[in-house]
Amino acid sequence: MGRKTWFDDDGMKKGEWTAEEDQKLVAYINEHGLCDWRSLPERAGLQRGGKSCRLRWLNYLRPGIRRGKFTPQEEEAIIKLHAVLGNRWAAIAKKMENRTDNDIKNHWNSCLKKRLSKNGIDPMTHEPIINNLTVTTTNEEECGSSPTNTSLTTESHFSSSPSGSACLLNKLAAGIASRQHDLDRIKNILLDRKITINDQDEEGGLRRDQKIGEEDDFLIWDDGEVRRYMDTDPMEYETTPYDSVLYESTQILDYLF
DNA sequence: AATCATGTCAACCGCAGTGCG
DNA sequence: CCGCACTGCGGTTGACATGAT
Numbered sequence: 001m002g003r004k005t006w007f008d009d010d011g012m013k014k015g016e017w018t019a020e021e022d023q024k025l026v027a028y029i030n031e032h033g034l035c036d037w038r039s040l041p042e043r044a045g046l047q048r049g050g051k052s053c054r055l056r057w058l059n060y061l062r063p064g065i066r067r068g069k070f071t072p073q074e075e076e077a078i079i080k081l082h083a084v085l086g087n088r089w090a091a092i093a094k095k096m097e098n099r100t101d102n103d104i105k106n107h108w109n110s111c112l113k114k115r116l117s118k119n120g121i122d123p124m125t126h127e128p129i130i131n132n133l134t135v136t137t138t139n140e141e142e143c144g145s146s147p148t149n150t151s152l153t154t155e156s157h158f159s160s161s162p163s164g165s166a167c168l169l170n171k172l173a174a175g176i177a178s179r180q181h182d183l184d185r186i187k188n189i190l191l192d193r194k195i196t197i198n199d200q201d202e203e204g205g206l207r208r209d210q211k212i213g214e215e216d217d218f219l220i221w222d223d224g225e226v227r228r229y230m231d232t233d234p235m236e237y238e239t240t241p242y243d244s245v246l247y248e249s250t251q252i253l254d255y256l257f
Numbered sequence: 258a259a260t261c262a263t264g265t266c267a268a269c270c271g272c273a274g275t276g277c278g
Numbered sequence: 279c280c281g282c283a284c285t286g287c288g289g290t291t292g293a294c295a296t297g298a299t
Contacts, residue, residue: 058286059268087288087289088288089288102268109290110264111265
């Protein structure tokens with residue numbers, strides 16, 4: 001399987017690799033090691049571009065690559081990692097044993113994404129598919145002191161369709177705002193699928209009484225800070241400045257990835 | 258048996274990041 | 279500082295395989 005071969009304007013061969021080309025590439029790399037991809041094809045006697053050689057090596061010829069069917073454990077790992085990392089396939093591949101980013105990406109797009117959708121899970125946010133928002137945003141003048149009468153809009157810091165990054169940020173913020181800074185706690189938060197969900201009411205505002213997960217806290221992203229309302233007492237909240245959230249998020253991300 | 262839809266997977270393309278002169 | 283070359287990444291494409299009708 002693959003693409004037919006053809007030659008581009010520069011005389012470079014494109015499309016499917018032959019066994020002979022594979023052999024040449026492997027032999028050259030085994031003898032000389034990985035070096036300059038640009039000059040490698042010529043030195044290896046290949047009529048290919050350096051990019052093509054690199055891709056072929058990394059995704060197919062490199063030793064130790066696992067191929068074929070994904071195990072249920074691998075699929076579960078991909079789903080969990082995707083919930084945290086989003087479409088960062090290279091980062092996901094680094095966490096998986098000997099799977100290439102291309103392989104993982106293909107499997108996600110062809111199989112896992114559809115499976116999640118079928119099961120009522122949004123494959124991008126990893127949340128149940130309901131008409132709502134994951135990241136809550138607000139404008140300062142519209143935000144009252146009580147979360148129950150808070151009027152929220154979707155046009156301040158984040159789009160109304162939360163990206164994987166926004167979800168990640170929300171989870172990070174939950175951990176940071178909770179003032180429990182140890183990394184194990186943060187990692188648990190990142191790997192926990194349950195995050196605050198807020199339903200939109202008829203007026204386009206948000207109701208806080210429709211969230212998933214009893215122990216989850218309710219986050220408000222305001223202009224200069226993140227407010228974390230306690231589940232135990234809806235009148236009580238803690239604030240964390242954006243700068244602090246961003247700084248600590250960076251540190252956590254550095255540690256994790 | 259023929260046709261169509263869907264799945265699989267290798268490979269390409271374009272863009273962003275990085276390093277170097 | 280700037281421009282160029284190179285590398286790495288993510289999105290997309292294309293061809294074959296397989297299953298359903």
